[in-house]
Amino acid sequence: MTTTTDTPTQTRQVVLAERPHGAPTPANFRIETVALPELAEGEVLVANTVMSVDPYMRGRMNDVKSYIPPFQIDQPLDGGAVGEVIASRNPHLPVGAHVTHGLGWREHAVLPAGSGRAVDVDAVPASAYLGPLGMPGLTAYVGLTAIAEMKEGETVFISGAAGAVGSYAGQIAKALGAGRVVGSAGSAAKVERLRELGFDAAFNYKDGPVRESLREAAPDGIDVYFDNVGGDHLEAAISAMGTFGRIAMCGAISQYNATEPAPGPRNLALAIGKCLTLRGFVVGQYSHLAGEFRERVVPWVADGTLRYDETFRDGLDAAPQAFLDLLEGANLGKMLVRL
């Protein structure tokens, strides 16, 4: 085994203290110190440098069967992170290598054999592997291509467009030849930022009914809707869609803290006459598109075609609040925690 001189024997991690009911609170989380195990063959010890908080994590805090198992009480949370290998029993991930992996929410992580992917943090910052080059980037790409089957010249509407997935989706749509890209966000500053990022139109959904704002922003209707929000946005998009419109159902952040099931769109039956397709997806089912994604999107990140905003918080102790703030829309682009 190769190690650095001062290999830690314990680490700090965030555990789920109790399941949130409605909006999560700091009391739902607890930070604890635990011993680090000896490395087994093939394992590496990573000092995390940056971790991701993502909206989908809210769903995992409920005790419901879903596409991904729920977080367990008194167990550490997990999620995307990048770190540096500080002890290794894996020749493919030597000490000093930077790896992206799924054991965030802790300062150090022991990666099981076969997990983790080495990344080049000289070419782009480590955090980019949690954003445009990571799960959120692939989500945006898959949603537009495999799910919504966006074609050149089409009008694309994206909700939550100042968030990570939404802001990438808007720029990727433009890069793929969309005719018009419209975004919604929750503040004037975010709307201004969307225009800077190349959105053809953008509106603050808090300024009035989404249906009216969307009609102004896309007077000829929309062909594709990339839904990160659900609720009123989804209903407005169904109304605005033309024949054979397609909706990529990626997220429903407006409902994540709901304690009662939210009513679905009252106009869903319009999907019949308009021949609409609503297709839900989770990016984990589309990892076979990761190669194609990297081939197309890495150059856009490298040459600045795809710009990515980041909102940083510092230190593991700030992670729970970073997550709570994310659900309230306090972030511009990707919400991240430096460790």
Add this chain to the structure above:
Amino acid sequence: MTTTTDTPTQTRQVVLAERPHGAPTPANFRIETVALPELAEGEVLVANTVMSVDPYMRGRMNDVKSYIPPFQIDQPLDGGAVGEVIASRNPHLPVGAHVTHGLGWREHAVLPAGSGRAVDVDAVPASAYLGPLGMPGLTAYVGLTAIAEMKEGETVFISGAAGAVGSYAGQIAKALGAGRVVGSAGSAAKVERLRELGFDAAFNYKDGPVRESLREAAPDGIDVYFDNVGGDHLEAAISAMGTFGRIAMCGAISQYNATEPAPGPRNLALAIGKCLTLRGFVVGQYSHLAGEFRERVVPWVADGTLRYDETFRDGLDAAPQAFLDLLEGANLGKMLVRL
């Protein structure tokens, strides 16, 4: 021009007297006698022998823009019909030919040049061209194949399964190799009939919550849902679906008489994690599949693989009530009016 000896100079037709508010009533309709015009070049005069009433006609009675223009007040309704040519200025449709066309709700119709399709009423009864070999048959076929992309071995759930489209869809699903076909209907007699038609399981949706009945009928979940009903059925289907399940949204008869928008399925966000596809369709957009449909389905009708129930009413005066009864589910299979 060739004619029979006693070519009528006038006919009776059903006009929309006023738009229904909620459930239609007989007062919404009026029967009137009108003069028949002289035939222009290419036109034929048809004595209708049987006409169709279909659930989609309810939508056309509202003054809303949709995939098909609304019926107009004081103008005749229209819809599928079969009749015999009794005067012709079209050499392709001579006197004595039987034609299927879109000018039902009247005893005689003048078909514009280029419209109408000659059918063989010796091989199958005229009414079959309004049912399994007509628009409802094509709807069932398209919904299962092009829309829901049903695969062999899958479990298929069909609502409104004792109606025309539903009963054909169930039998076509079996013929296409579905592993299990489950139907719902609104009476014990209909449920019994579904079992006779080869449905593997069937339930009366009035006996209890659809969700529970469906769970019993399809304990391992469903892969495909053919939705003729909307409402509770759609919500139950979303709950019962496995990953990558598909919903063909064909109709929403439970909502057709609603005066307020009905809430959509409260569990629609499940479509994200389960990677579901909900796809609406109207058969008029899929007429390019009519050839393939006839090639596959005509033999099933001829050899009795696809059996079709018919509920007949007699005479044009009975047509409005036939339509009202259809919306209440009084029909087994296709609701038709003999003229």
